[in-house]
Amino acid sequence: MGDLEARCAEAGLKMTGQRRVILKVLGSSEDHPSVEDVYERAKGLDSSISIATVYRTLSLLDELDLVIRHEFQEGYSRYEVNWDHHHHLIDLETGKVVEFQNEELEKLKVKIAKDLGYDLVDHRLELYGKKIKKKK
Amino acid sequence: MGDLEARCAEAGLKMTGQRRVILKVLGSSEDHPSVEDVYERAKGLDSSISIATVYRTLSLLDELDLVIRHEFQEGYSRYEVNWDHHHHLIDLETGKVVEFQNEELEKLKVKIAKDLGYDLVDHRLELYGKKIKKKK
DNA sequence: GTAGCTGCAAACTCTTTGCAACTCT
DNA sequence: AGAGTTGCAAAGAGTTTGCAGCTAC
Numbered sequence A, B: 001m002g003d004l005e006a007r008c009a010e011a012g013l014k015m016t017g018q019r020r021v022i023l024k025v026l027g028s029s030e031d032h033p034s035v036e037d038v039y040e041r042a043k044g045l046d047s048s049i050s051i052a053t054v055y056r057t058l059s060l061l062d063e064l065d066l067v068i069r070h071e072f073q074e075g076y077s078r079y080e081v082n083w084d085h086h087h088h089l090i091d092l093e094t095g096k097v098v099e100f101q102n103e104e105l106e107k108l109k110v111k112i113a114k115d116l117g118y119d120l121v122d123h124r125l126e127l128y129g130k131k132i133k134k135k136k
Numbered sequence C: 001g002t003a004g005c006t007g008c009a010a011a012c013t014c015t016t017t018g019c020a021a022c023t024c025t
Numbered sequence D: 001a002g003a004g005t006t007g008c009a010a011a012g013a014g015t016t017t018g019c020a021g022c023t024a025c
Helices: A004-010 A017-027 A035-045 A051-063 A103-115 B004-010 B017-027 B035-045 B051-063 B103-115
Strands: A067-070 A078-081 A087-091 A097-100 A118-131 B067-070 B078-081 B087-091 B097-100 B118-131
Touching: A004 A017, A017 A035, A017 A051, A017 A078, A035 A051, A035 A078, A051 A067, A051 A078, A103 A118, A103 B103, A103 B118, A118 B103, B004 B017, B017 B035, B017 B051, B017 B078, B035 B051, B035 B078, B051 B067, B051 B078, B103 B118
Parallel strands: A087 A118, B087 B118
Antiparallel strands: A067 A078, A087 A097, A118 B118, B067 B078, B087 B097
C-alpha cells in the first residue's frame, strides 16, 4: 500500500493543512476511531480544525476507498485506513476489537455469492464473542 | 419458534392493542422493514399508533431477541423477525436483499472465534454484490 | 388498583450543508 | 485567478425521553 497523501493527490484532492493532519491521525491510529476520536486527535495537532472538516474528509476518503467505514451497531461510525483486508471480532465484555483474516472464508464467500447468481463486490463480517475462560 | 405474542407474554410484556398490531405487521412482513416502514404498515391497521411506540416496541423485541436489528450502512435500522438464522446478500444495483444460509460458513465462524480464544455469541455477515449477467 | 404502556412534543445524537472567507495549485 | 476547502452555525435525519393520561392484568 503506501502513502495516503500520495493517493489523495492522485485523486485530485488539494493537500490542505487540515487534510494532512487528518491523514496523519488516521495513519498512526492502531484502533478503529470514531469521528469524534479522529477530531480529538486532530485537534491535538491543529487546534483550529473543525469537526465538519473531519466529517467531510472522512466521507471523501471513504468514497476513494482509502478508508473503511464501520457500523458496529453502536449508533455511530468508526473508521480505519484500508491497508489490508480483514474482519473483526468484537469482545462483548470489553469492547475490544480483534482483527483477523481467513483465506478459507474469503473463498467461501465468493462461492456463496456466485451460487446465488452474484459477483461479490464487497462484504462485511463481524463476530461477537466472549473470551474463553481457561480452567485452572 | 412459533407465536410471537406468546413469547412476549412469556417475557412479561402486556399485550396491548398497539403491540398486537406491531407484531402482526412484523410477522407478516417478508422483507426487512425500517422503523418508518413498520410504522406506516401499523397505521394501516390502527391509525392512532405513534412512531414512538413503534421505536419502543422494536427495542424491546430486540432485547428479547424476537427480532433482529440490521444496519445495512444506510443510516437507519431495519428489522426482521428472528425466525431462523441466515445472512444477507444486498444487490448493489437494485437494493434487493437476498437471504441465504450456509452450514460450512457457520462451522468456520465458530472455529475462527475459537482459534482467537473466543466463544462465538453472535455474528453478522453481509455480502454486497452485482447480478451476474448471462451472455446470450 | 397499579405497574406498565401510550401519544405527544421536546430533546438528543450523529451527520450534513449553506455561506462567506480563505487557500492550494 | 479560480476552483476547491474551511469554520461556523443552522438544519436534517433518526432515535430517545419526560410527562400526563390510559389500560391490561
